Amino acid sequence: MTHGSTSRSRARFGRGFGRLLAPVAVAGLLLAATGCSSSHHDSAQATIAKLGKVPIPSAPASPIVPTAAPGHAQLVAMGDPVQVDLGNQQARITATGPDLANAAPAQGAKPADSSPGTVTVTLSVPAGSLPLTADTLTADDELGHPIPLTADTQAATAAPGHDAVVHLSGTFGVGHATLTWSSAGKPLATWDFEVELD
Structure with missing residues (x-):
């Protein structure tokens, strides 16, 4: 009887532990994603700052005459x-x-x-x-x-x-x-x- 009771206790403990870990894992994933997004944004901004804005070519004021x-x-x-x-x-x-x-x-x-x-x-x-x-x-x-x-x-x-x-x-x-x-x-x-x- 004691052995059966211990097994049930372990099973209940396992389920409870999983419920405790789930929110922690989700929070960790969200923090990692936020960090990646921020890092990517910072990287893009740094690249733009290094290169400067690329000018968009405009059409010539008058057509080129061959x-x-x-x-x-x-x-x-x-x-x-x-x-x-x-x-x-x-x-x-x-x-x-x-x-x-x-x-x-x-x-x-x-x-x-x-x-x-x-x-x-x-x-x-x-x-x-x-x-x-x-x-x-x-x-x-x-x-x-x-x-x-x-x-x-x-x-x-x-x-x-x-x-x-x-x-x-x-x-x-x-x-x-x-x-x-x-x-x-x-x-x-x-x-x-x-x-x-x-």
């Missing part, structure tokens, strides 16, 4: 300007358009597969003068076929305060196309554009 030179042509999107370095002459040239004649089709109607349109090319110079001639401007469709162009003038001359402007009319098919300006038979700038009529 420079074309003989043997170094530029490909840009339609509407983007190109700086031109011809050695003894500096210039800037821009092509815009095409301004298409066909409006969007009526609801349910099939869209046209081409449209008459006009591209405008503008050349400016800070000093001196530079001619812009229609025969130095060519257009190609997405298959590389030439797009016939008719110019409103065969030549215009840019001078400081007076831009040379040439309007080129043609029929532009739906899809991708390019306009290229060449000097001495070599391309200097090519504008890439898409014709959509839907």
Whole structure:
């Protein structure tokens, strides 16, 4: 009987001891977690203090204009300007358009597969003068076929305060196309554009 009583006492003591240890273990875990968090926070703050704040890069105040030179042509999107370095002459040239004649089709109607349109090319110079001639401007469709162009003038001359402007009319098919300006038979700038009529 005494032996049985001792066993029960030990069993009760074991359960009671476990109940006493549980809160102590939980408190220990909480203290350890708090210490880790604080240490990690302090470590991050110390790293920031050592390195300083990293500046966030901002966009340039004005877009970067690519420079074309003989043997170094530029490909840009339609509407983007190109700086031109011809050695003894500096210039800037821009092509815009095409301004298409066909409006969007009526609801349910099939869209046209081409449209008459006009591209405008503008050349400016800070000093001196530079001619812009229609025969130095060519257009190609997405298959590389030439797009016939008719110019409103065969030549215009840019001078400081007076831009040379040439309007080129043609029929532009739906899809991708390019306009290229060449000097001495070599391309200097090519504008890439898409014709959509839907």
